[in-house]
Amino acid sequence: MTIYCSNCGNPNVEGDVFCRNCGKPLNPATAYSAGAPQTIVLQEPAPHTSGLSIAALVLGLLGIWPLAIIFGGIGISHTKPGRNVSGRGMAIAGLVLGIVVGLLYIGLFTWAFIAGFTHSSFPFTGGSSV
Ligand SMILES: [Zn+2]
Known part of the structure; x- marks a missing residue:
């Protein structure tokens, strides 16, 4: 299955998180979960x-x-x-x-x-x- 980039139209292999041509996330939801995890640490200021x-x-x-x-x-x-x-x-x-x-x-x-x-x-x- 081929996933076409929504930004540049480049065909990418299924499972790719970022476009092989332009580097844009192919699916923002999966890109953020599979790519660099955005560690949102909600903590109080250091005591x-x-x-x-x-x-x-x-x-x-x-x-x-x-x-x-x-x-x-x-x-x-x-x-x-x-x-x-x-x-x-x-x-x-x-x-x-x-x-x-x-x-x-x-x-x-x-x-x-x-x-x-x-x-x-x-x-x-x-x-x-x-
Ligand atoms: Zn692209």
């Missing part, structure tokens, strides 16, 4: 990562826990679902890190405080050495 979340995670890793908790809390509120801002995981990680490190600090401080009472030679409790 940007919350800088606060990154800051929270970095601060948490650095052990600057009060700021990590603050930035993590703000970062979580900034990365609510539907706001097209990624980095919620990092914000949570920073917040958790900040809390864990903070508890460690408080624990160490408490331990040192108690140790100061139990050991009279503890340097921070020498009330007479000022």
Whole structure:
């Protein structure tokens, strides 16, 4: 079966998508489906990562826990679902890190405080050495 080009009248073999003479699509419907697929990707604009979340995670890793908790809390509120801002995981990680490190600090401080009472030679409790 011969397919004649609607543009130039050139006879083409069945199965040809484009005219062998002028290159026009012989059948636009099949041409577009068989030829280069037109990938129509409907997607939202690429979400940007919350800088606060990154800051929270970095601060948490650095052990600057009060700021990590603050930035993590703000970062979580900034990365609510539907706001097209990624980095919620990092914000949570920073917040958790900040809390864990903070508890460690408080624990160490408490331990040192108690140790100061139990050991009279503890340097921070020498009330007479000022
Ligand atoms: Zn043609």
